[in-house]
Amino acid sequence: FIGAGDMITLCATHFVARKPKSVAIANRTIERGQELADSISIQDVEAESFKLSELPGRLHEFDIIVSSTASSLPIIGLGMVESALKQRRHKPMVMIDLAVPRDFEPEISRLNDIYLYTVDDLGVMIQTGTSLRQAAVSQAEAIIEDRVGNFMHWMQGRKAVPLIQDIQQQGEYLRQLELDRAMKRLMRGDDPQEVLNAMAQGLTNKFLHGSLHALQHSNGAERDALIKLLPKLFASHSKPEDH
Template identity: 40%
Template structure:
């Protein structure tokens, strides 16, 4: 019994390839059931995100056989050429598979080191496998141990505590200026990807109000609808900016949108309550002189990049400790798995011996019922039972001796305690 992890991710393939082997929530149950049936997997789970698709499963066959099976299955299931996907696949086996799965759950294999979303996606993969009936003892234990390791990494290291995106860094800075963002009003200028991320982080922090200003109102409305924001045009900024405690701007304008005079007027209307401003745009959206105003906290994209770089370095340092925790978790699980395999072997051997004993005992009872001499019956029972139990070990010793396998002979001597003084 072996554990496998097979996948394709942002490191091995572009999105044009990854999207061809992705699984949707609608087809995941069917895919899991097909894996179990077509590949004769004992257990299986599938993790499918925008950055990776990974198959985790328990199989008895050799690695080279499993590799071909998986490639053929993915080709057939997704109707995609094996020549396209095979070069992008990576393969992990047993302890490497366990270690990889735990690293993924901890964010150590993510595009952004330490990102927390992957753990939730891993938990969803676990729930879907449970619902599909493809999760049994080994995978159940592996997922639970993985979740435990991920929790320990989050608790014992700083891998997820620092902002490593410009959008997240901007919101974290705002928290330092305003202790309670729930009372803050926000003006976002622009409707691009960065502003969308900023808006999401602010929305998650339950800010009091978000207003989005953009040259094209229709584009801003699509984003604003998801976060309950108000939309205005760029021309309306002067009349609304005095209400904003936080202003974050990222447009493609070649000229500044916010000048020093506009902000001075806004401060007067606010009675000089401070404004936190972040200019993520290049060229700048906010005039450099705005930073000279006493009640303005102005940060540029360079300031944020410096923070992000330092935080990323902090995460890399934390990742060293996280890897140690993952390594320990891998060792613990593999020790449990070896114990499980040992237990299965012991049970199988015991059942074999008991089965033969019961057969011989039943025959002896029949002989006694037919008035055969009890001493003769007992002698026959003892002889046949002894011969039966001796057969496999005797054959193994003879084959090792005939083949000159000294190591195996020494091992068998130890197993059967043949050098004991009590023999």
């Protein structure tokens, strides 16, 4: 870590909690750097500090470099990084520049084996993460809405179960009534065709009686509602087209 301000303190504390092999603080004043190193030290994590002027000779030691200083000019130059890469035999390095203005020269990002991230890059990552989370939330909301709709439909269907059962029982009662009547006529020797016609007519009359009675004795909004509803109820019984 380069610097010893609030940003570096926060980052170093978070990083140390993940138990890295070692941590180093490079700062202009060794006293402030050592103070930060002591404050973030935990068991099994070695934390040291050294003067910023020693960084060119030690940069190659570190896999990850995080910098946030108040310098008005870059403190990590292209040549310094190229030298560090040679000493590391081009083992990759991650560099995170949290300073404004920047602590790393922009040209460093063009080097192979260097992964340089700036405040702008981190902002894009955060925005992308936020967009992905928002998309996930929208998808979750759609799924929840669909499931809730299905559940409410099921609940409404459950409310209709007693009515459906009553209609089915009433239909079965009327069917059995007309069937018994027809069987008695057939047993008496009546013409089968006439018996079948009479049974069909009886079923039709009983089937339509309730709806026609309600329509004839309704008025106003109730009648309008029945006029809209009845065609839906009898749609499956529509007259077939002539061929």
